[in-house]
Amino acid sequence: MESEKMLHVLKATVLLCIIANAALIFPAGAVNAGVSVAPAEINITNATATLHIAFEEGNWPRAAAYAELITNNNPTSGEEIWYEWAYALRMMGAYNESLKVADEGIERYPNNHLNYLNKGYAYIALGNWLEARKNAESALSIKPMEAAAYNIIALGLLGQDDEKNALIATEQAVSLEPDNAVYLNTKGMILIKSGDYGKAVDVLTAAVESSEDRYAIPYPGAPTPEQNLNEAQRLYNETSVSPMMIFAAAGLILVVAAGAGLLRRLIRKR
Numbered sequence: 001m002e003s004e005k006m007l008h009v010l011k012a013t014v015l016l017c018i019i020a021n022a023a024l025i026f027p028a029g030a031v032n033a034g035v036s037v038a039p040a041e042i043n044i045t046n047a048t049a050t051l052h053i054a055f056e057e058g059n060w061p062r063a064a065a066y067a068e069l070i071t072n073n074n075p076t077s078g079e080e081i082w083y084e085w086a087y088a089l090r091m092m093g094a095y096n097e098s099l100k101v102a103d104e105g106i107e108r109y110p111n112n113h114l115n116y117l118n119k120g121y122a123y124i125a126l127g128n129w130l131e132a133r134k135n136a137e138s139a140l141s142i143k144p145m146e147a148a149a150y151n152i153i154a155l156g157l158l159g160q161d162d163e164k165n166a167l168i169a170t171e172q173a174v175s176l177e178p179d180n181a182v183y184l185n186t187k188g189m190i191l192i193k194s195g196d197y198g199k200a201v202d203v204l205t206a207a208v209e210s211s212e213d214r215y216a217i218p219y220p221g222a223p224t225p226e227q228n229l230n231e232a233q234r235l236y237n238e239t240s241v242s243p244m245m246i247f248a249a250a251g252l253i254l255v256v257a258a259g260a261g262l263l264r265r266l267i268r269k270r
Contacts, residue, residue, distance in 0.1 A: 042073055048081070055084050064088040079109035086118040093220045095122045113142040113149075120152035125219035129159040147176035151183050154190065163194045181210040182218065185225045188232060197236035204229035 051066035067085030070077050082105030089098035099122050102115040109115075116139035123132035136152035143149075150173035157166035167190050173183040184207035191200035207225035217224065 042069065044070060044074055044077060048077070051081065051084060055088065058091075060088040060091045064092065064094075076108070079105065079112045079114075082108065083112070083114040083118065086115055090118055090122050090125070090219060093125075095126050095219075098122050111142060113139040113146060116142070117146070117148050117152065120149070120156075121218045124152060124155050124159070125222075127159065129156040132156040132159075145176060147173040147180065147183060150176070151186050154186050158186075158190055158193065163190055166190045167194070179210045181207045181225055182216060184210060185223075185228060188225065188228050189223070192228065192232050192235065197232050197239060200232035201229065201236055204232055 047066055047070050051063055051070065054060075054063035054066060064085055067081050067088065070081055071085065082101060086098045086102040086105060089095075089101060099119055102118040102122070105112070105115040105118075116135045120132045120135040120139065123129075123135065133153050133156040136149040136156070139146050139149040139152075150169050154166045154169035154173065157163075157169060167187070170183060170187040170190055174180070174187055177183060184203055188200045188204035188207060191197070191203060204225055208229055211225055
């Protein structure tokens with residue numbers, strides 16, 4: 001009898017150990033967008049590794065959940081955690097939440113420019129062009145050669161119908177990272193809005209060719225290079241005149257001119 005009691009106690013102890021270890025590795029709610037109640041203790045190193053893996057895989061809900069879990073247990077865990085948390089929320093379309101996290105990250109790490117970029121793209125998604133540009137300028141004050149900041153400024157200017165200065169800003173971004181599909185895509189959109197469809201086709205073709213396996217859209221629903229290329233090609237086809245049509249028009253003009261000359265001569269003879 002005593003041995004059976006000991007066996008039950010041993011089984012219960014083993015089960016509790018398994019549950020405890022599982023909670024450390026897979027915290028409750030970690031697969032959801034947020035973690036409302038974090039365990040009293042977690043393995044920060046393992047949780048951080050899980051966050052980075054989820055971030056690289058584009059598993060934004062899992063990345064956001066682990067970032068929240070880590071910062072709840074260790075608010076000074078590092079500037080990268082706050083950046084990845086705000087980024088993941090932005091890619092989930094949770095723009096206001098992303099802005100709040102980015103602001104806290106900036107408050108804790110004021111010399112890190114990355115959360116200003118998070119805020120800039122979130123404001124672009126929200127259509128707040130001025131705030132987007134302000135945050136991009138703040139990023140440039142910390143890192144003057146940050147291509148993403150120039151891209152945000154270009155998108156903000158494009159949203160304000162200032163294609164001329166938008167093109168200047170995007171040229172700066174492309175000059176810093178010539179093969180970046182995101183920046184080439186922005187340039188293509190500006191050229192479309194400017195009516196330069198032929199050049200837009202060339203730039204967007206380069207953007208499509210530069211795209212990696214997973215195109216890094218700056219926010220959900222942002223137009224991709226493929227979508228913009230199709231639009232540019234359609235507009236180019238609708239507005240361009242083929243060489244054959246030019247030759248035909250020129251021939252018609254010559255025929256009309258010759259006919260008019262003949263008619264004048266006939267009139268004079270009369």
